[in-house]
Amino acid sequence: MYRPLLAIPVFLFAASVAHGQGATAPDQTEQIKALVERVELLEKQVAELKADRVTALSSPVTAVPAPGNLAPEGQPLAKPAVQVHEHESQIPQETARQLETHYPSLQIRGFGDADFASTDQKGTNSGFYLGQLDLHIASALSSKISYFAEITLNAHPNEYTIEVERSIIRYDYDDFFKLSFGRFHTPIGYWNTAFHHGAWLETTVDRPFMVKVGGTFTPLHLVGALAEGHIPSGGLGLQYNVGIGNGRGELIGRPGDSGDNNNNRAWVVKVFSRPAKAYGLEVGGSVYRDKITLPTGPEYREWITSAYLTWTKGAPEFLAEFDNVNHRNILTNANANSDAFYAQFAYRLPWFEKSWKPYYRFEYTHMPLSEQVFTYQPQEESIVGIRYDISNFTCFKLEYRFLNSQPPRPGHPFEPAVNGVFFQTAFTF
Amino acid sequence: MNNTPKLVGTLLTAALLLWTPLHQLSLAQTSHGADVAVVVNADTPVNDLSLSEVRKVFLGERQYWNAKLPVVLLIRAPVARERDVVLRVIYQMSETQFKQYWVAKIFRAEITSPPKIVYSNDMQYELVSAMPGAIAFVDARNVHPGVKVVRVDGMLPGDKGYPLR
Numbered sequence: 001m002y003r004p005l006l007a008i009p010v011f012l013f014a015a016s017v018a019h020g021q022g023a024t025a026p027d028q029t030e031q032i033k034a035l036v037e038r039v040e041l042l043e044k045q046v047a048e049l050k051a052d053r054v055t056a057l058s059s060p061v062t063a064v065p066a067p068g069n070l071a072p073e074g075q076p077l078a079k080p081a082v083q084v085h086e087h088e089s090q091i092p093q094e095t096a097r098q099l100e101t102h103y104p105s106l107q108i109r110g111f112g113d114a115d116f117a118s119t120d121q122k123g124t125n126s127g128f129y130l131g132q133l134d135l136h137i138a139s140a141l142s143s144k145i146s147y148f149a150e151i152t153l154n155a156h157p158n159e160y161t162i163e164v165e166r167s168i169i170r171y172d173y174d175d176f177f178k179l180s181f182g183r184f185h186t187p188i189g190y191w192n193t194a195f196h197h198g199a200w201l202e203t204t205v206d207r208p209f210m211v212k213v214g215g216t217f218t219p220l221h222l223v224g225a226l227a228e229g230h231i232p233s234g235g236l237g238l239q240y241n242v243g244i245g246n247g248r249g250e251l252i253g254r255p256g257d258s259g260d261n262n263n264n265r266a267w268v269v270k271v272f273s274r275p276a277k278a279y280g281l282e283v284g285g286s287v288y289r290d291k292i293t294l295p296t297g298p299e300y301r302e303w304i305t306s307a308y309l310t311w312t313k314g315a316p317e318f319l320a321e322f323d324n325v326n327h328r329n330i331l332t333n334a335n336a337n338s339d340a341f342y343a344q345f346a347y348r349l350p351w352f353e354k355s356w357k358p359y360y361r362f363e364y365t366h367m368p369l370s371e372q373v374f375t376y377q378p379q380e381e382s383i384v385g386i387r388y389d390i391s392n393f394t395c396f397k398l399e400y401r402f403l404n405s406q407p408p409r410p411g412h413p414f415e416p417a418v419n420g421v422f423f424q425t426a427f428t429f
Numbered sequence: 430m431n432n433t434p435k436l437v438g439t440l441l442t443a444a445l446l447l448w449t450p451l452h453q454l455s456l457a458q459t460s461h462g463a464d465v466a467v468v469v470n471a472d473t474p475v476n477d478l479s480l481s482e483v484r485k486v487f488l489g490e491r492q493y494w495n496a497k498l499p500v501v502l503l504i505r506a507p508v509a510r511e512r513d514v515v516l517r518v519i520y521q522m523s524e525t526q527f528k529q530y531w532v533a534k535i536f537r538a539e540i541t542s543p544p545k546i547v548y549s550n551d552m553q554y555e556l557v558s559a560m561p562g563a564i565a566f567v568d569a570r571n572v573h574p575g576v577k578v579v580r581v582d583g584m585l586p587g588d589k590g591y592p593l594r
């Protein structure tokens with residue numbers, strides 16, 4: 001009964017030990033400050049020496065050589081000074097060349113997490129598990145062409161699987177038009193394109209149900225083409241995404257990587273605003289349209305409409321997203337509307353170097369009995385937890401979840417509510 | 430079994446006792462000094478930006494001055510006063526949040542690289558002068574020739590109400 005509570009002292013102990021590791025940070029800051037001051041002092045001295053040298057070389061007094069060392073006739077005495085200027089003009093160019101982006105400029109970053117879960121759900125065991133090991137590649141191929149990829153290694157009971165989550169080649173014209181091809185995270189709503197598969201980026205341990213990894217409620221991936229950019233709108237800060245792709249595959253959680261399973265292309269349009277006057281606010285909406293062909297034969301028209309509002313300054317942080325998924329059987333015209341939403345509130349505490357962030361999330365998923373495409377999974381869930389940033393790139397999260405399944409469909413057994421405690425350490429490297 | 434709550438309580442207390450002394454309240458960083466000027470390469474086609482436009486540029490939202498000229502962001506290394514002002518006024522982020530912001534930005538495939546870090550004012554001037562599209566923040570008391578100072582909200586450093594200080 002009290003087993004999940006043991007995770008709390010473990011979390012606090014780990015946090016204290018981790019903080020101890022960073023106890024020398026103020027010393028390092030002082031050292032860096034001293035070094036920067038020293039660099040600036042040295043630069044000043046170098047500048048003075050250069051000025052002195054130029055003055056000396058161009059000065060009539062020093063330019064006059066000793067009688068025994070007269071230069072041959074016709075050789076300008078001012079030449080050394082000219083050489084100094086040439087040398088000086090090369091310095092910024094060399095510095096600039098060193099800092100210039102060289103193509104291709106490959107950057108690799110990884111995300112990972114290790115977790116512990118303990119729930120009172122019958123038939124499950126508590127224990128440790130590994131989250132996704134996520135490798136992200138970004139490479140500028142020219143000043144206007146870039147390649148991005150995200151590859152995950154996923155732990156399963158008997159094996160690891162490798163998944164190409166994203167593989168995108170992008171051509172930038174300017175801020176108003178960028179065109180990409182490949183495999184994307186479908187720009188529906190907010191979460192799917194804000195956090196991708198990086199657990200470290202997420203405040204919480206896991207994603208909401210509507211965008212769960214391996215889930216089906218919204219199509220997480222799109223294989224096709226995507227145009228994106230700004231919309232001239234002044235302070236409104238409007239931006240757009242317009243995509244076309246294969247849509248859902250035979251397994252509706254997958255995007256048809258090796259080809260579409262029907263002759264209908266899915267499309268998605270997303271418009272969002274980041275108003276200049278409300279830095280941190282993002283409001284958006286999207287529409288997604290597809291035709292689903294199930295392996296068993298039935299075909300459905302799918303409309304997904306989504307809206308979201310986020311405030312991501314950290315104190316407070318607020319994320320809210322709503323999705324409606326409409327499925328219409330093409331043959332029978334039978335309609336089903338499933339809805340899901342979540343609202344997540346977090347607050348980065350002003351103390352302790354702003355490293356603690358408590359949070360709460362409520363999410364709700366409604367599915368009608370007439371839903372024929374999804375597995376029937378109506379539920380509501382409350383999550384309360386705290387995130388502690390040990391360093392710039394590592395964090396601990398401790399979370400309590402209460403999952404309540406809605407009244408079951410006739411013929412399905414009643415599922416009791418589930419309590420669980422989850423611990424995660426997530427990082428980027 | 431009956432001892433479990435007591436054990437949990439003891440462990441919690443022990444952990445809290447261990448943890449609390451290790452923390453100190455962080456002091457709010459305030460910087461007082463000269464204004465910080467926004468400077469660009471002399472060929473950059475911009476003379477006047479609003480504060481929110483400067484923010485948009487430094488957040489990597491605006492990545493092109495025009496179709497042919499990409500923005501090149503230059504930011505001073507930590508502990509420089511210019512960086513403190515930029516983080517406080519423009520980004521409104523702590524040093525940690527700033528680093529995390531750029532990791533996330535690249536991960537979202539919005540950009541391929543973070544701003545270039547410069548370690549001294551001289552290096553910064555050299556780069557702004559030499560790199561087309563470069564933009565940086567410098568101490569307004571010491572603006573070198575060869576770069577263009579951009580008005581922010583119609584104001585230059587030293588003007589009353591200038592926002593970057």
